Amino acid sequence: MIELIGVSKRFGDSLAVNNISLKVASGEFCCLVGTSGCGKSTTLRMINRLIEHSDGEIHIDQQPIRSFREEVLRRRIGYAIQSTGLFPHWTVARNIGLVPRLLKWSQAAVDARVEELMALLRLDMAEFAGKYPHQLSGGQAQRVGVARALAADPDILLMDEPFGALDPITRENLQLELRDLQARLGKTIVFVTHDMDEALRLADHLVVMHEGQVVQQGHPLELLREPANEFVTSLLGGEDRGLKEAALLPVSERMVPLGVGGVARDRIVQTASLRDALSMMLWRRVERLAVVDDEDIPIGELSFRRLVGARGHE
């Protein structure tokens, strides 16, 4: 668990972060969003003491971060950044094994861990282990960056716009994989981004920052439904909010179980989002979709009226 209590950061006379309080529970995926210069990166970097906070307290698992030596603290916190910062003179395998080696694991343990991580991040061992960072594509380099951050199996992972420089398709793939990875490994993640769609897709806990302060925080749906002010509304996409909310809700939420009327021709899986369902309706020019489970067996139906959440019986 990470806890920030009344934390501020001053650079000279200017206040980069102004009295923020924030709690990230264990296993939670927390996204810090905001415009550039709002202090989100500074906040992240204060957690592993790359930047020292000026006021307030930061605790990790109830212990103040200043009670650890800097290096010791950082070795137990994973860290991934946009430009990856892979060491250009080291191979992929050596880059990934960095923190375990700093922690003086045996060579055999390091090798085993590197192999495990490469499999986890779908990097083919035979192909990539001996490559150098400049031989990798942006997406591959970022996978290596994430693998390196996870190497010593830290409970906490700090990520500073890790997918910011990737093309949209690679970015989405990595987002989905990260989400999946987090669900499986139960890491506590603090993730900085200015991409609202990315934040909504990933976060359990969304923190909106503006001019060094936390404007609003909570579950993404909560923020979408009740934005605290104009700034949050516009950041969340203004009129697009409806679509963004729909993207967060699964079809199963609004469907009617099977048995009412006939089965529609067009099918959608229950785990798809309402946004996907709406798009399918627009595209196929239909008002009804059959909802199927993972095995393609119909389990319900979704009508346009139900999708938009209109009240009353259709």
Place this chain on the structure above:
Amino acid sequence: MNERHGAPWLAPLCWGILLVGGCLLMRFLEAPLRLVEPDSRAVVFERVDLLTLLGRHLLVVSVAALLSVVVGVVAAIAVTREKGRDFLPLVAQVASMGQTFPPVAVLALAVPVLGFGTVPIIVALMLYGLLPVVRNTLAGIEGIDPAVREAARGMGMTSRQILRQVELPLASPVIVAGIRTSVTINIATAALGATVGASNLGEPIIAGIVNGNTAYIVQGAVLIALLALTVDSLFGWLAPGHTG
């Protein structure tokens, strides 16, 4: 130069053989030297054995180079550390301005302060050789992608680990290039030492100038050029390649 293709050790070997051969066999080259200098009584420099002069030349240059590398690299590392950052602009400026200072002037200024002999020439060479080393070490360390350093810190490496495992290896091609420049320049500059009483391959040149004997000058100049080429190609062979 492209020593990386074919046999990379071939160039230094050839230049080295020519150099040592030149020192040993100069006395048999009286005929061609006579063409250069038909009027003088002697055309082969025989006051001191050429191999001895080569040895002294190498000694002076090596001692000076060793000192400039140690002092230069340490100074450049010191001013790129957090505590020494304040001195970085000063040192960087001195290092690049010093390069424009002609070596003859360095010597001319060194003699009144340090007197004649081998010591002043070592000091002058060391000071002059310091500049490319400092400048390149600074450029090498400062040229490292800030993200790499950020990641290294973020992963929990100590400053010492970052220096030894990240900064120095990444900067080494640039640093070695600086040392190469420094040494090559100093091989030539050391010859000037003969004007202030140091005995080395500059001696035939000075003797030639004083006595109006072009053959002496040619002998000294050719041997110094061969030495510079040998050492430079040695660096080309041994220097770390530029990895991406």
